[in-house]
Amino acid sequence: MYAIVTFQDSDEVMVVASNWLSLDKKQCYWPPFKSSEKCTEAVQNRIKPETGGKPWEKLNITFHRENVTFEKAKEGQKEIKDQKERSYLLATGFPGLLKRQRLESPQGSTSRMSAEDKVEILQMLTDIKSTAQENSTMLKKLLGGNTVSEAPSSTCLPSKGIKVNLQLPLRTFEDVARIERELNTATTRKKYVKYLSGLGGFMAKDVNKNIMQQVLTDDLAKEFNWQGRGDKKAFSHLILTDVIRDAAVKRSVNRVDCETEIKKYLSYTADRLSRKRPREQGGPGFEIPNVISTSMMDNQPEKYTFEDMFDLTF
Structure with a gap:
């Protein structure tokens, strides 16, 4: 038998x-497996919930x-996710859009929305987020006087003092070894999770990009891939990776999506460097060549669809 559940911490079905x-x-x-494929295999085989007797x-x-x-x-999992999506649309003021969907499609699938509907939803989501930030700022001012600054944007960073104390971004393997030692203590781990979860972002891609940019320089990121294939180091084996997942969960990004975005970020490091270095070295008027690298994940350019952006986690 298989059960459909919602994890209360992440609201993931x-x-x-x-x-x-x-x-x-x-x-x-x-x-506790780091591979989503291994987790799925464990579910399908209904293995005993323990590892090494623990x-x-x-x-x-x-x-x-x-x-x-x-x-x-x-x-059943898909049905429940769809129900939650429809409930969210109704709760956030999209009933007219849902009505049009039902008339156009029996299932009311978001994949059949018109381009205008998609633009409308994105704009409404942006407006909702902006309103929530303004309300939060106003409430803080009412509770604590006028010492609270304006609400941060989704990509703003915490104070520089915190960043300096945590010694980020990492630039060398020695830095990685240092942070791995530090993260063996629960107090330090919580500090990093709190900092990284405060970097902002609305969708899974933005949340993970903000975190990874603060954690690693591109010069160090190019030395890693997820599994450590070839002459690369395995990013999935680091304690730091668990901290990044925990921080992403606090931004409502589930573990599977977080893992996927980390893989993408690492695989496109060569592309980022190829775009950045000509700009730094070529001077004014230098034309950047059209460089497409082959990654270990796939050979496709980094491109997200509307469905990626609209993948709200419930």
Whole structure:
């Protein structure tokens, strides 16, 4: 049996093995694997929730229902995600758009929206976020006087003092070794999570880009890939990677999406450097060549669709 649950910390709808649930179905074991493929395989095989005899971490959940097969559970997962998406649209003032969708498509899928509808949604989301920031600033001023600065934008950075104390970005392997030692203590780890989660960003791509830019210079990033293939170092093996995931979760980016964006960021490092260095060395009027690098993930240019931008995590 397979269960469909929502993890309360990340509000992420997932399929899990039924034998991972607690008796009251309020908690669920979740594997500590860094690979999303390995997690999916563990669910499908309904393996015992432990590694080396040590039980996995238990997470608080909201239980939805169970299915006999994994395929049926995945279908149910999609239905629940779609329901949450429609609820969000209704709650944020998009009922007219939903009505048009139902008339045009029985399933009301966002993939069948017109270009005008997509632009409308993006604009409304931007307006909602801006209003929320303004309200937050006003509330802080009312509670604490007029000492609070204006609300930061989604990509603004915390104070320089915090950044200096944490000694970022990392520039050498010695810096990486140092931060790995520091992150063995819970207090330091929480400090880094708090700082990185405050870097802003609205979509998964922006959140992870803001974090990775502050964590690594491009010259150091090019020495890493996710699995450590070839002559590269394995970024997935670092404690720092877990800290980045924790920070992204605080920005409502689920672990799978965070991992995907880290892989993309590392794979496009060569492209970033090829664009940046001619600008730095060529002087005024220097024309940047059209350089396309081949990455270990794929050979496609970095391009996001509207669906990537609209992938709200519930």
